[in-house]
Amino acid sequence: MKKNPKYKKSSEIILIGQPISPGIAIGKSILLADDYIETRKRAIHVKKINSEIERFNKALTETIQDLRLIIEQVGSRVSAHKREIFDAHLMILQDKVIIEQTVNDIRENKVNADFAYFNIMRSYQRNLSASKDTYFKERAIDIRDIKRRVIRKIQGEKHAGSANLKDKIIISRNLNLFDIYAIAKNKVEGIILEGGGRTTHATIIIRALEIPSVIGVERILQNVNAEDEVVVNGLTGEIILNPDSPTLKKSITKRNNYKKFEQRYLGISDLPSVSKDNVAFEIDANIELDDEVESVLAHGDFGIGLFRSEYIFMAKEKPPTEEEQFVKYANVVKRIHPHHVSIRTIDLGGDKFAPFLEAEAENNPFLGWRAIRICIDMPDLFKIQLRAIYRAGILGNVRLLLPMITSIEELRYVKTLTEEVKLDLSNQNIEYDANIPIGVMIEVPSAVMIADQLAKEADFFSIGTNDLVQYALAVDRGNPKVAYLYNFFHPAVLRLIEMIVKAGNDHKIPVSMCGEMAGDPFATILLFGIGIKEFSVSPVMMLKIKQILRCLEFSEAQKIAGHCLKMQTADEIENYMRNVMLELFPNMDEDNFFPENC
Ligand code: PEP
Numbered sequence: 264m265k266k267n268p269k270y271k272k273s274s275e276i277i278l279i280g281q282p283i284s285p286g287i288a289i290g291k292s293i294l295l296a297d298d299y300i301e302t303r304k305r306a307i308h309v310k311k312i313n314s315e316i317e318r319f320n321k322a323l324t325e326t327i328q329d330l331r332l333i334i335e336q337v338g339s340r341v342s343a344h345k346r347e348i349f350d351a352h353l354m355i356l357q358d359k360v361i362i363e364q365t366v367n368d369i370r371e372n373k374v375n376a377d378f379a380y381f382n383i384m385r386s387y388q389r390n391l392s393a394s395k396d397t398y399f400k401e402r403a404i405d406i407r408d409i410k411r412r413v414i415r416k417i418q419g420e421k422h423a424g425s426a427n428l429k430d431k432i433i434i435s436r437n438l439n440l441f442d443i444y445a446i447a448k449n450k451v452e453g454i455i456l457e458g459g460g461r462t463t464h465a466t467i468i469i470r471a472l473e474i475p476s477v478i479g480v481e482r483i484l485q486n487v488n489a490e491d492e493v494v495v496n497g498l499t500g501e502i503i504l505n506p507d508s509p510t511l512k513k514s515i516t517k518r519n520n521y522k523k524f525e526q527r528y529l530g531i532s533d534l535p536s537v538s539k540d541n542v543a544f545e546i547d548a549n550i551e552l553d554d555e556v557e558s559v560l561a562h563g564d565f566g567i568g569l570f571r572s573e574y575i576f577m578a579k580e581k582p583p584t585e586e587e588q589f590v591k592y593a594n595v596v597k598r599i600h601p602h603h604v605s606i607r608t609i610d611l612g613g614d615k616f617a618p619f620l621e622a623e624a625e626n627n628p629f630l631g632w633r634a635i636r637i638c639i640d641m642p643d644l645f646k647i648q649l650r651a652i653y654r655a656g657i658l659g660n661v662r663l664l665l666p667m668i669t670s671i672e673e674l675r676y677v678k679t680l681t682e683e684v685k686l687d688l689s690n691q692n693i694e695y696d697a698n699i700p701i702g703v704m705i706e707v708p709s710a711v712m713i714a715d716q717l718a719k720e721a722d723f724f725s726i727g728t729n730d731l732v733q734y735a736l737a738v739d740r741g742n743p744k745v746a747y748l749y750n751f752f753h754p755a756v757l758r759l760i761e762m763i764v765k766a767g768n769d770h771k772i773p774v775s776m777c778g779e780m781a782g783d784p785f786a787t788i789l790l791f792g793i794g795i796k797e798f799s800v801s802p803v804m805m806l807k808i809k810q811i812l813r814c815l816e817f818s819e820a821q822k823i824a825g826h827c828l829k830m831q832t833a834d835e836i837e838n839y840m841r842n843v844m845l846e847l848f849p850n851m852d853e854d855n856f857f858p859e860n861c
C-alpha cells in the first residue's frame with residue numbers, strides 16, 4: 264500500500280497515486296467539494312460564539328441565494344416535480360425550528376456550526392428515512408442534500424458548477440457526474456482525486472476529456488492549499504506540490520517533451536495495425552457522447568468499439584425521441600464510415616441515472632435494475648432506441664451491442680424485439696439495415712460460463728472488464744475502500760478472459776475488449792498473447808496501444824501470456840508485465856514516452 268507523502272523536499276511535497284489519464288499538467292490548485300462531507304467537533308471559545316453563529320447564518324443565506332438563482336435559471340425548463348423539490352429545499356433551509364436548534368447547540372454546547380447543523384439535520388434525516396411512506400423517504404433525501412450544501416458553505420469549499428475552473432488543477436475527494444459536466448465545459452489543466460476508481464464513469468469521462476489525472480492520492484487534501492502550484496504526472500502518478508524552481512523547470516521541459524511525443528504518435532496513425540510478425544489487430548475507440556467522434560478522428564482513422572449510448576439519456580427529464588437519437592447515431596456512423604460503430608444499447612442503472620426512469624433507491628444498484636434488465640422491462644423505451652439504431656444502420660457500418668447479458672434467454676428476447684422493430688419499419692416503408700450484427704458484452708461471470716452457448720447465437724463478443732472484474736472479484740468498482748482489491752491482473756480474471764476468447768474462436772466470432780483493461784499499456788501484450796485482437800480504448804490511448812502492438816511479435820506475446828497464466832497472484836503478474844515492458848522498450852524512461860524498437 265502507498266503511504267503519502269512519499270517525500271518532502273524544502274517546501275516541495277511529493278505524493279503518489281494512480282495515473283488514470285496521461286499527460287503532464289502544471290497549474291494552480293482549486294479545491295472542490297464532493298458528495299462526501301466530513302465534520303469534526305471543535306470547541307468554540309465563548310468570545311467566538313457570536314461569530315460562529317454569524318458564519319452559520321451567512322452560509323444559510325448564501326445557500327438560499329444560490330438556490331433562488333438556480334430556480335430562476337432553470338425553473339421554467341424543469342418539470343413540476345423538480346420544482347417541488349427546489350421548493351422543498353427552500354422550506355428546509357428556512358425552517359425556524361432547525362435554525363433555532365442549531366443556534367442553541369452552538370451557543371450552549373460551544374461547538375462549531377457545521378458540527379451542530381450536521382447532527383440536527385442527521386436526526387431529522389434518520390427519522391424520515393425510517394418512515395414507510397415514500398413521500399417522507401424522499402424528504403429525507405432533501406434533508407441530506409441541504410445538509411451537504413450548507414455544510415460545504417460553512418466550511419468554505421467550492422462547487423464545480425460555481426467555481427472558475429479554467430487552467431486549474433482540480434483537487435477533490437471524488438467527483439460526481441454533475442461535477443464532470445461542469446469540468447467538461449471549462450478548460451481544466453489537471454485533476455487529482457483522493458478517492459476515485461479506475462473504472463468509475465467519472466474517471467472514464469475524465470479520460471475521454473484527455474485531462475492529465477491521478478486518483479487515489481492519499482492525504483492530498485491535508486497537504487494542499489487553494490492556489491498552490493501543482494504538477495500532475497498522469498503517466499507515473501506522481502504529484503508535486505509547491506515545486507521549487509529547478510523542479511518546476513524540469514516539469515515544464517517534461518510537459519513540452521510529452522507534447523512532442525504526442526505529435527510523434529500521430530505520425531503512426533496511418534501505419535498498418537500489424538505486429539512485427541504480421542499478425543493483424545484492430546484498435547477502436549470508446550466514446551460516450553456523439554461529439555467525441557471529433558476526438559477520435561483527431562487521432563486517426565478508427566472505428567468505434569463502444570458507443571455508450573446511455574449518456575444521451577442521462578440527466579434528462581424525458582428520454583430523447585427516436586428522431587433525436589437517430590440524428591446522434593447517424594452523425595457518428597457517417598463520420599466513422601467505413602469503419603464499424605458498436606452502439607451499446609442503454610446501460611442505465613448502477614451509478615448512471617436518468618430522472619425519467621423514476622427508479623427507486625436500491626440497496627445494491629449494480630446488482631439490481633440495470634442495463635438490459637431496464638430495457639427488457641421497458642420495451643417501449645427500448646424499441647424506440649432500436650428503431651433509431653436500425654435506421655442509422657443504412658448510413659454506414661453499425662453493430663448492436665447488448666450490455667450485462669447474463670443468460671441466453673435475454674439475448675433471444677432482445678432478438679425477438681429487433682425482429683418486431685424491423686417488421687414495424689418495413690410496414691411503415693422506413694429504410695433500415697436488416698443485417699446489423701448483434702453482439703453481447705461479456706461482463707458478468709455467468710455470461711463467461713455460458714460463452715460457448717452465447718457464441719452460437721451472438722455475432723460478436725465484447726469483453727467489459729470494468730464490470731467483469733467487479734462481479735468476478737466481488738469488488739464494487741466505485742468504492743475507494745476496496746479499490747486495492749480491484750485488479751484486472753487477478754489470475755481469475757485472466758482465466759475468464761481466456762475462456763471467452765476460446766469460446767469466440769471455437770465459434771468463429773470476433774472477440775474484442777472494451778473495458779479499461781484494454782487501454783492499459785501494461786496489460787496490452789498479455790491480452791494480445793491470450794488472443795484479444797480488437798482493443799477498444801479511450802481515444803487518448805489508441806495510438807499508444809497501437810504502437811506497443813506494432814513493436815512486438817505475436818508469438819512472443821503468446822509466450823508472455825502463457826507464463827502469466829501460470830502465476831498465482833495479481834501482484835506477481837503485474838510486476839512481471841512491468842518488467843517485460845521495461846525489457847522490450849528500454850528507451851522508454853521518464854522523459855521518453857515512445858516505444859522505438861520497431
Ligand atoms: C465494462 O463494464 O467494462 C464496460 C466497458 O462498460 P461500462 O464501463 O460502461 O460499464
Ligand code: MG
Nearest residue numbers: 706727729730
Ligand atoms: Mg459494463
